[in-house]
Amino acid sequence: MIAPTQTAAADVLADANNAALIDCRINNLYYGNFRAVRDSHIPIDRGSITAFIGPSGCGKSSALRCLNRMNDLVRGFRFDGHVHFRGADIYHPRVDPVAVRRYIGMVFQQPNPFAMSIFNNVAFGLRLNRFRGNVAAKVEEALRGAALWDEVKDKLKASGLSLSGGQQQRLCIARAIATEPEVMLMDEPCSALDPIATRRIEELMEELKQKYTIAIVTHNLQQAKRVADKTAFMYVDTSDGGRTGYLVEFGDTQQIFEDPQQDDTKRYISGEFS
Numbered sequence: 001m002i003a004p005t006q007t008a009a010a011d012v013l014a015d016a017n018n019a020a021l022i023d024c025r026i027n028n029l030y031y032g033n034f035r036a037v038r039d040s041h042i043p044i045d046r047g048s049i050t051a052f053i054g055p056s057g058c059g060k061s062s063a064l065r066c067l068n069r070m071n072d073l074v075r076g077f078r079f080d081g082h083v084h085f086r087g088a089d090i091y092h093p094r095v096d097p098v099a100v101r102r103y104i105g106m107v108f109q110q111p112n113p114f115a116m117s118i119f120n121n122v123a124f125g126l127r128l129n130r131f132r133g134n135v136a137a138k139v140e141e142a143l144r145g146a147a148l149w150d151e152v153k154d155k156l157k158a159s160g161l162s163l164s165g166g167q168q169q170r171l172c173i174a175r176a177i178a179t180e181p182e183v184m185l186m187d188e189p190c191s192a193l194d195p196i197a198t199r200r201i202e203e204l205m206e207e208l209k210q211k212y213t214i215a216i217v218t219h220n221l222q223q224a225k226r227v228a229d230k231t232a233f234m235y236v237d238t239s240d241g242g243r244t245g246y247l248v249e250f251g252d253t254q255q256i257f258e259d260p261q262q263d264d265t266k267r268y269i270s271g272e273f274s
């Protein structure tokens, strides 16, 4: 369990007033001496899909990876700011990053099923978490949740690697939801998929949203427009000779696309730069 801190106690109260499920404030994010992101405050609302958009290198993935401490695994990573999940500071020294990732799961750009059976791919996390209930029932539930059950129910012993790219990505989603996280982070989950498999994942996201909060990094503006409730637009500041990403504008997706308030957002949305 993520231990709430004293500072977090006030935020728990704020949460009761419909504050964001995750409140992420990145003042500075460094890899070694390189400042990759600055001044970005991104709240993630419960039960919503939030898209991170912006040109390559603006720090979308870096910001996303802060939300479940995935950057901790990167050498030279330093972060000044906070990420509060349900009011608790996930970077508090007493908080175990592995526990954070149990609440806030992740699906990556390249489908990465383990070299084991479809069944065991999904059961893996359950066993890791010493799940004591009915594993087979839970695996089925997760595969149904990821809209994959009908396609694999007769070949659960086949290797996860034998599936198509789109099926593999849904298998990874099943693996992520089997342990019942509250939040799913998706880092360009469709970039390796064809348009039909992409559409399938987008439809799945709509279904998953009933149960999970989702944050997604996407290069595909149409995808953000189709699936996201909220959109964060990030850009790169080169004024001081560096390349530091920052949040330009955050709001309802419809507002960001139809009535952007910042010139850079307008230019990006209209395709003036990519």
Ligand SMILES: Nc1ncnc2c1ncn2[C@@H]1O[C@H](COP(=O)(O)OP(=O)(O)OP(=O)(O)O)[C@@H](O)[C@H]1O
Residues within 6 Å of the ligand: 031, 034, 036, 054, 055, 056, 057, 058, 059, 060, 061, 062, 063, 074, 217, 219, 243, 245
């Ligand atoms: N592990 C790392 N070590 C050093 N620098 C990194 C690392 N990961 C990212 N960066 C740098 O941080 C900056 C932001 O990268 P990030 O991947 O977060 O951007 P992005 O907007 O997601 O980019 P893209 O859309 O191309 O994936 C880039 O300049 C990148 O080179």
